[in-house]
Amino acid sequence: MTLELVNNTIMDYFLSEPDQTMIPYWNAPNVRLYCGDAMETLEKIPDNCIDLIFADPPYNLSNGGFSVHAGKRVSVNKGKWDVSKGFDADLQFHIDWIAACKRVLKPNGSLWISGTYHSIYACGFALQKDGWHIVNDISWFKPNAAPNLSCRMFTASHETLIWARKDKKAKHTYNYSEMKDGDWSEDRLKNPNTQMRSVWAIGTPKREEKIYGKHPTQKPLDLMRRIILAASNKNDLVLDPFCGSATTGVAALQAGRKFVGIDADVEYLKTLAKPRLKDVVKTLPTPKPRKAPTKRKAAVATKRPRKTTTKQKTVIAAE
């Protein structure tokens, strides 16, 4: 049996037997949500088992500034989780979560990181220091970005996405034809049947994507759909260590992938991620029952120590 097959079996077991490794906040066929710190939670996930990671870590831009929303002056503060702890601490945070992701990512898997200039350079530095190979950086242009209030600088209207693989020799997934020939009519920069370029014009989330409530940094489904279709295959396992409202999960399930999401804020999971995912699960065909793994594979899957943090216990109790 190849290493890949063994890892797939371990991951299937991990997904079907919640109490074997750690307690999820919520699980349903092909999807699991965990409430907790990304690093602590990633520690309990087996090595080399994730096909694709999308991470939208804190931007560290909540510094008391102002922006515009619907014609009104609004604070840029996203929440306590987004406040900078200073340059060194913020950089160390990115170094730590990126290293944790490297361990759980399959050898030929890939990692995407989204951010603004406040955070993306630190993430890029952390990736390069840790030996990752950068495949591309994508400029996500937001045609409907909010105007700049000060009129003393350009209007910030893009985010950068870094796409990286574990090392230079890794064989990452790239669905070239799907990108070239797919229907990307939402993107005014993409001409039909031409190669997908590294600048994408995609608007901020649509009204219908916000019906469950607002996450301050919710990503548009069109963006997540493109990333998932580009860099993973059907039945692959997609992980988002900072899942927020679980946009990654919605796009992953809709595209026939499996999803594991982590967020430290139970309110986001309770009011946004879980109801959004639940509604998608209802629309999917019922998966076939899984075979129990052999004793040996189960033993491998449970080798890592099981810890339940006090925070996780509290969340489960509150449910």
Ligand SMILES: C[S@@+](CC[C@H](N)C(=O)[O-])C[C@H]1O[C@@H](n2cnc3c(N)ncnc32)[C@H](O)[C@@H]1O
């Ligand atoms: C930029 S937002 C992600 C938004 C998400 N992409 C979406 O579409 O809704 C970052 C998320 O990371 C979570 N977070 C911050 N620090 C964390 C940590 N140490 N571990 C896990 N989650 C964390 C926040 O609660 C927030 O929901």
